[in-house]
Amino acid sequence: MRIVVVNNFFPPRVGGSAHMAAALAGKYAEAGHDVLVLTAAYGQAPAEEERDGYRIIRLPAVRMPILGLSIDFDLSFAAMVPGNRRRIRRLLHEFQPDALHLHGQFFDLSWLAGCYGRRLGVPSIVTIHTLLVSENPWYGAIFRALDAVLVKPMLRRIGPLHILLDKLGADYCARRYGTTAANSVHLPIPIDTGFFDRADVRTGEREGASILSLGHVIPLRNRLPLVEALPSILAKHPGTTVTVVGRVYHDEFLRRAEELGVRDAIVVRGAVPREEVPSYFAAADVVAHDLNGGCGTASLEAMLSGTATIASVAPDNYPGVELRNGENILLVPPDDPGAVAEAVIGLLDDPRWRADLARRASALVREHFALDVVAKHHLRLLEALCSSTTSAATGSGRRS
Structure with a gap:
């Protein structure tokens, strides 16, 4: 097959969506x-x-200002650059794709490539990464309107097959976009x-317990539950440090730490090269990132690495995968500092339980989330879509 992978985010940019797109592109090429x-x-x-057996084209893009919204990243849009629309059409025409894998339902590159594919009868799948939600009622209303007026x-x-990564995304897409089992x-x-098996893991000496919170800091993952849990954690385990790894787009957690007198316990590293991530996991006693709802790539990578992980997600978040609270993950309600404090203290108080939980978590990720396994699922889907499209085109006397 000739497969086009489309994502406004891609390495060297860091982030779950970018790394997922690159990992799957590499596996498609490897196959x-x-x-x-x-x-x-x-x-x-x-x-x-050219990298890992595939070709990358990075289109000129306009970088949007940081606005403090709940999807804040350094967003870039290519459709706003004159000539890019024609260039995208030309690139796709020359490549003659059999299938498109779009990443992100509200990015302009996904829209442009998807419309091209629909016009020429090229099937597409779209992976839903980010949900347009916000606790701020004004932003929430704006996002609902954008979903209704533009995205849906x-x-x-485009008519893609929607790839849903968890129950939160499935519920959201059914509610906002009307997705069905069909x-x-x-x-x-x-x-x-x-990648983690090959990693050169290094850990330095440290004093006190270590909590790692890895991932970009945005309002959707604001770190406030962890910061507000810190006074209780420090009272029981003095010397505990929280290391925040990732770009800080929203610094409310630091202001709150100052108010609570725990700012000295927080170390902000900013974005780090991906090669360093395994060492950060290995050096931590506990990982606490997804505390506002969800359990994404960073938390799953922490679990794989054998570090006890706390997340605020339902046990049935991943269909067919059993998250067992206290056995392979520690689950807390979203935005609940008291529950976070209790969970962290419990793990730090009981190293044996912490190690057992981490071991079972690693086995769970290897069994259900390993890239080799998931990439094969994607390829089977793409091959089935291509076969269906070809059969339909043959039956109607058209060429795909």
Whole structure:
């Protein structure tokens, strides 16, 4: 197959969506398929390169200002750059894709590539990564309107198969976009177990317990429950430190730490190279990242690494995967500092339980979320879509 992978986010940019797109593109190429990646320009990354058996095209893009919204990243949009629409059409026409894998339902590259595919009868799948939600009622209303006025009509126009990564995303898509069992499928988040197996893990000496919170700090993952739990944690375990790894787009947690007198217990590292991530997991006693609802890539990678992980998600979040509270993960209600404090203290008080929980968590991720396994699920889907499209085109006397 000739597969086009589309995502505004792609390495060297860090983040779950970017790494997932790159990991799957690599596996598609490894399986013998021709792969083209379309993404937005980022930093000093080359406009075009060959890597891991596939070709990457980074299109000039306009970087949007940081607005303090609940989806804040350094967002870049390519459709706003003159000439990009024609270039995208030309690239896709020259590549002649059999299938499209779109990442992100509200990015312009997904829309442009998806519309091209629909026009020419090329099937597409779209992975839903980020949900347009906010605790702020004004932002929430804006996001609901954007979903209703822009995203939902565009998805209907493209007609993709929706890839749903968890129950939260499935419920959201059914509510906002009207997805059904006919146009959606559940697939686990792919975790590159091989990357962590090959990692050169280094841990330095430290004093006191260590809590790691890895991932970009945005309002959707604001770290406030962890900061507000810190006074209780420090009262029981003095010397405990919290290391925050990831870009800080929203610094309310630091202001709150100052108010509570726990700022000295927090170390902010900012974004780090992906190669360093396994060492941060290995050096931590506990990982606490998804405390506002959810359990994403960073938490699953922590579990894989054998570090006790706390998350605020329902036990049935991943269809077919059994999250067992206290056995392979420690679950807390969203935005509940008291529950976070109790969970952290319990893990720090009982090293044997902590180690057993971490061991079972690692086995769970290897069994259900390993990249090799999940990539094969994606390829089977794409092959089935291509076969269906070809049969339909043959039956109607058209070429796909």
